[in-house]
Amino acid sequence: MTNKIDLMCEKAKQAQAQAYSPYSGCEVGVCIKTTDDTYFSGCNVENASYAVTACAEVSAVTAMITAGKYDITDVMITSNKGHGFPPCGKCRQLLSEFAAPDMTIHFTDSDGQFVSLPFSDIFPHAFQPKHVGDTE
Ligand code: THU
Numbered sequence: 011m012t013n014k015i016d017l018m019c020e021k022a023k024q025a026q027a028q029a030y031s032p033y034s035g036c037e038v039g040v041c042i043k044t045t046d047d048t049y050f051s052g053c054n055v056e057n058a059s060y061a062v063t064a065c066a067e068v069s070a071v072t073a074m075i076t077a078g079k080y081d082i083t084d085v086m087i088t089s090n091k092g093h094g095f096p097p098c099g100k101c102r103q104l105l106s107e108f109a110a111p112d113m114t115i116h117f118t119d120s121d122g123q124f125v126s127l128p129f130s131d132i133f134p135h136a137f138q139p140k141h142v143g144d145t146e
Pocket of ligand 1: 031034036038053054055056063064065066067096097098101
């Protein structure tokens with residue numbers, strides 16, 4: 011049986027193959043798993059007006075929300091870069107909104123090592139929905 015990591019890697023790579031990235035050449039794929047074991051994938055979508063670019067995480071989260079799901083247990087990020095591809099700061103904030111307790115993030119770090127880390131390790135002290143209100 012294919013394990014979770016292999017399955018998510020395969021799904022992320024399938025999404026990565028659809029990346030639209032003529033400007034940076036970075037092809038990125040993301041697969042997210044929700045608490046009910048549903049998987050959603052996405053790729054990055056660039057634009058001639060560079061700031062309009064959507065990261066792969068945005069595409070995957072958008073697919074998840076469209077399906078009415080909100081709780082992510084795992085995030086897998088793949089890319090065509092041998093040197094690793096950690097999630098950007100904006101995407102860490104995006105993912106934190108929908109992180110189930112103990113959400114794990116899987117990616118290749120800057121040393122080229124595949125790592126599976128608690129999300130809280132790479133994004134401590136997140137700005138959370140509770141911070142928007144008057145009291146915590
Ligand atoms: N990118 C992602 O898809 N996810 C990230 O977390 C970091 C960056 C994309 C955006 C752009 O298309 C390319 O990688 C280079 O920044």
